[in-house]
Amino acid sequence: MSIVAIVGGGISGLTAAYYLSKLNAGVIKKIILLEKSSNLGGWIRTSRFEDGTLLEQGPRSIRPAGDSGKTTLELIENLGIESKILPVHLGHPSTKTRLILQKQLNFELSKPIGIKTIFKKIPPFNKPLGLVAVKEFFTSKKEVEDESMYSFAHRRFGQEVADYVIDPLCRGVVAGDAREISVKTILKPLFDAEQKHGSIVKGMIKRFTESRKKAKFSQVQQSHLVKRANDEYWRMWNLEGGLQTLPEAIEKSIRKSGVEIQQNISCKAIRFSDNKVQISLSDGMLSVDHVFSTLKNVIMDHPNLSKWLSQIPSVSVGLVNLEFNGNCLPVEGFGFLVPSNQKSDILGIVFDSCNFPEHNGENCDKTRLSVMMGGRWFQSLFGNPEKADNDFLLRTAITAVNKHLGISQLPVKHEVHILGKCIPQYVVGHTQRVTDIRKYVEDHKLPLTLIGSSYDGVSVNDCIHNSKKNVEKYLDLP
Numbered sequence: 001m002s003i004v005a006i007v008g009g010g011i012s013g014l015t016a017a018y019y020l021s022k023l024n025a026g027v028i029k030k031i032i033l034l035e036k037s038s039n040l041g042g043w044i045r046t047s048r049f050e051d052g053t054l055l056e057q058g059p060r061s062i063r064p065a066g067d068s069g070k071t072t073l074e075l076i077e078n079l080g081i082e083s084k085i086l087p088v089h090l091g092h093p094s095t096k097t098r099l100i101l102q103k104q105l106n107f108e109l110s111k112p113i114g115i116k117t118i119f120k121k122i123p124p125f126n127k128p129l130g131l132v133a134v135k136e137f138f139t140s141k142k143e144v145e146d147e148s149m150y151s152f153a154h155r156r157f158g159q160e161v162a163d164y165v166i167d168p169l170c171r172g173v174v175a176g177d178a179r180e181i182s183v184k185t186i187l188k189p190l191f192d193a194e195q196k197h198g199s200i201v202k203g204m205i206k207r208f209t210e211s212r213k214k215a216k217f218s219q220v221q222q223s224h225l226v227k228r229a230n231d232e233y234w235r236m237w238n239l240e241g242g243l244q245t246l247p248e249a250i251e252k253s254i255r256k257s258g259v260e261i262q263q264n265i266s267c268k269a270i271r272f273s274d275n276k277v278q279i280s281l282s283d284g285m286l287s288v289d290h291v292f293s294t295l296k297n298v299i300m301d302h303p304n305l306s307k308w309l310s311q312i313p314s315v316s317v318g319l320v321n322l323e324f325n326g327n328c329l330p331v332e333g334f335g336f337l338v339p340s341n342q343k344s345d346i347l348g349i350v351f352d353s354c355n356f357p358e359h360n361g362e363n364c365d366k367t368r369l370s371v372m373m374g375g376r377w378f379q380s381l382f383g384n385p386e387k388a389d390n391d392f393l394l395r396t397a398i399t400a401v402n403k404h405l406g407i408s409q410l411p412v413k414h415e416v417h418i419l420g421k422c423i424p425q426y427v428v429g430h431t432q433r434v435t436d437i438r439k440y441v442e443d444h445k446l447p448l449t450l451i452g453s454s455y456d457g458v459s460v461n462d463c464i465h466n467s468k469k470n471v472e473k474y475l476d477l478p
Contacts, residue, residue, distance in 0.1 A: 001029035005279060005286060007267045008294030009035030010042025011460055012452040014250045015075070015467035016292045021257035022078075023475055031259045032288070034281070036266045040251050043422050044460065046242025047321070047415055052361030053368070054242045055321040057417050059460050060350060060370060061088070061236040062243070064229040068457065068465035070222070075464060077225040079249040084240040085225075086358050090233035094355045097333030100124065100164055101342050101404060125160050132157050133201050141198040146428050149186060150178035156200055168337035171347045174458055175317050175375025176425050177340070185426040238356050243460075269300040272446050290474065292467075294452035302444070308437045312430070312454050314421035316385035317347075318373040320397035323413035328367040329354065330406060335370075345381055346400045347372040367407070371397035375423070390416040424454040449474055 004020060006013045017033045024031075039045070043058035063069055076082055088094055102124040118130035125132075136156050153166035162178070170178035174186065184191045193203020222230070229237075239245040255261065266282040270291060279286040293299075296309040335350035353360055353368040360366050373396060374382060382388045394416050401407045434455050441448055449470050456466045472478075 002289035003030045005032045005288040006292045009040040012463040015464045017254045019471040033261045035263045041247030046244035054359035064234045068461035071465040073225045074223045087234040087237045093332035094334040095235040099336035101338045137201045146184040149183045152183040168339045172337045177376045182428045182430045271301045290447040292449045313425045315375045316378045317419045318393045319417045320371040321415040322369045322411040324367040328407045
């Protein structure tokens with residue numbers, strides 16, 4: 001029987017511990033989870049106030065779509081917290097209106113496009129999107145191993161789509177520069193559609209047809225919560241008590257299952273010898289049979305592996321939560337994103353009180369906003385993230401809210417958080433780099449599994465889904 005350690009108590013590490021404890025069938029003697037801080041859950045944190053107000057310090061919603069979305073919903077159901085889910089259904093303002101900033105005006109990006117509007121010009125675009133799609137259908141395929149999101153969109157759809165869809169999307173999803181981020185990793189279905197079918201439009205039509213057939217076949221196998229999400233047309237969800245409720249429920253479950261959790265313990269180095277793992281900790285040494293690691297900079301005795309891991313960069317994000325009295329929003333919706341060609345010091349603003357009014361607390365007549373800033377541009381705008389001035393970030397957020405939303409009053413609540421190196425950047429070539437890393441681990445037969453957001457997806461769903469898959473692979477489960 002083996003001893004397994006997990007380095008990192010974020011959502012990936014917690015989920016790995018959960019599935020190891022549930023699926024190991026008695027082959028694991030002990031599971032040890034190591035976390036350097038006093039908190040578990042990583043960037044999933046919720047500020048809870050006495051009046052019932054909730055402010056998310058990290059992720060603020062989860063989508064139910066795709067295999068990874070289903071995995072998370074199944075986890076929620078297995079943890080017994082499905083009654084705490086707060087779903088947002090199709091037709092809610094947050095699903096209908098997502099805005100883009102252009103010349104200091106917000107334009108709708110997700111306004112429904114039908115037969116009557118598909119060939120009409122919709123600002124900020126100077127051409128009807130229907131014509132753009134037709135042109136893409138007949139655009140020649142270019143065989144590439146990978147390219148940037150911006151280059152891909154510009155080549156297939158033109159500059160306006162690259163500037164006002166892909167660029168702000170990249171800033172909103174990974175706080176990155178679309179001219180650097182890999183389309184093969186972040187927009188893999190679109191990339192594959194061109195490479196396999198010669199056209200994105202053609203490929204996505206085929207993908208939609210196949211997914212409908214697959215959905216009919218797989219409905220019998222769906223969990224109750226996944227089926228409910230499909231039947232009720234959920235588009236995103238949160239939880240009573242905020243998203244921190246999820247890591248708290250996982251922690252409770254793994255403690256009950258006997259997982260040993262060590263907090264306020266730093267991992268200094270990981271070394272491999274005689275099919276064992278020697279982990280150097282801030283308070284001593286730990287010897288185990290296998291390690292699941294979320295860290296990139298602690299493997300000491302394999303310089304090539306350490307080099308490849310260090311080549312995956314990360315960016316820091318400034319997050320300012322603001323609460324105002326009354327409903328101050330000029331329009332209801334999810335929020336807005338700012339393209340990099342606009343003069344603004346922020347990445348975007350999320351309309352939290354519109355998305356999840358249940359988190360408004362006792363006094364529902366309020367406006368809650370999350371202002372995102374920095375990312376790939378943090379250093380140039382705000383300096384070293386470790387030394388950045390919180391008051392300056394707060395003033396920047398208040399100025400942006402006034403300028404872009406017309407809210408002139410001062411917030412009655414605010415929080416400023418600097419999330420240091422919180423989002424890995426999947427730059428062009430990321431897929432090959434991860435392939436090389438995993439091949440090295442396999443070729444050298446290292447008792448190591450790499451998990452976390454640095455490899456196969458940055459979302460909460462991705463982290464949970466990939467931790468589960470890696471556990472199943474380690475346990476040699478089908």
